[in-house]
Amino acid sequence: MAASSGIALTSTRVAPRELALGLSDPGISSASISFPSSNPSFRSLEITRKVRLSKRTAVVKAMSGSHSVDVDLTLSPRVNAVKPSKTVAITDQATALAQAGVPVIKLAAGEPDFDTPAPIVEAGINAIREGYTRYTPNSGTMELRKAICHKLKEENGLSYSPNEIVVSNGAKQSIAQAVLAVCSPGDEVIIPAPYWVSYPEMARLADATPVILPTHISENFLMDPKILESTITEKSRLLILCSPSNPTGSVYPKKLLEEIAQIVAKHPRLLVLSDEIYEHIIYSPATHTSFASLPGMWERTLTVNGFSKAFAMTGWRLGYIAGPKHFIAACGKIQSQITSGASSISQKAAVAALGLGYAGGETVSTMVKSFRERRDYLVKSFGELEGVKIAEPQGAFYLFIDFSCYYGAEVEGFGAIDGSESLCRYLLDKSQVAMVPGDAFGEDTCIRISYAAALSDLQNAVERIKKALIPLRSAVPV
């Protein structure tokens, strides 16, 4: 019997973990949960009610004293259609291993290893001290939205007024709300692969259909405009662009974006969501172009950005969206019913972040310099491995390496390495380095290495990975 929060599972026909993850076999339909009879909040449940089972439902029998009640465990089909985030799952697994004393090197999370810069932290502390701890307007404080407008004008050549900005609890919320705001059931959301894990799932949550557009490592994972053109249908509602990209680090050159814009312009129904959250983490000579700044694109582009990556503020949970008022008001409407305004403290801190200077000034450029050193080290080190393919990332802090030359290997005591998932499991097991399988991003030939980690950890990780790969080489059938 497993107890949790006063609720005990008395049947193991549906495992608690499966229930939590929504993974239960539709054929397996019943588990019995007993509630302690002393808990008054469950008294009302002390009736037994038979719930009809369909293939997709499960019923739990709740016991209280001598009474029991059946509970239908059916989840919304919307939830059942969504996959849990693999990056989060692997990061959690690596953290659990580390807590159990295993010396895991964690290269899975999409999180800068730097602390939030001191002036930002100070602004947050001052906000608390000065009693800046109440609800803010739903769309964000006027102070922050004005600062964002100023940033977008100066750095991106984009003109917005504060009522064309909504500040949210992270860019993730900004993107989810935008997808929900503009997509109708059956609409298609075009997503170039490799993609950030959440885009297709957000489309599904909006009852839209993700349409995955493949790219190739030989083309630096950049989308071919001709393939885009042939993918667009009358159902296409949203194209999601991410530059610099998670997971590939690719940066779309301005010329390529212009070609994409010319295609988009031919389709009045098609909007573009431009995720620019890694904008400042870019390695010259690559430069960032905001899609909305291209001719004719302002009216149909929703620009997303945030503070998590460039300002090392992942835990502060702050992102924003900018776009034409009609769409932004819709995003704000959704937000007003699910979370309301973002943290007042984080918003004060974000004003300080934007006050650090153009593109985050020295503070951000120092972090970017470190990321670049690490990228150079990894590209050189893995480039020495025969058969491994790398497209040098121009931004963000990920290396998306094609390790498929090791697929097909059969390892004694482990089994077959037949794709990115088994290779990542093998490397976690043998080298104790946590990385994310490429299949989570729609590209099974690759695995993603986050280099938001100290150079010494990366050196150690490379050494361990290379050692673990040696036996695979000879185990791959020729």
Ligand SMILES: Cc1ncc(COP(=O)(O)O)c(C=O)c1O
């Ligand atoms: C491409 C991309 N967009 C958006 C986000 C969301 O960032 P946050 O919600 O922390 O602002 C992430 C985070 O990993 C990301 O990689």
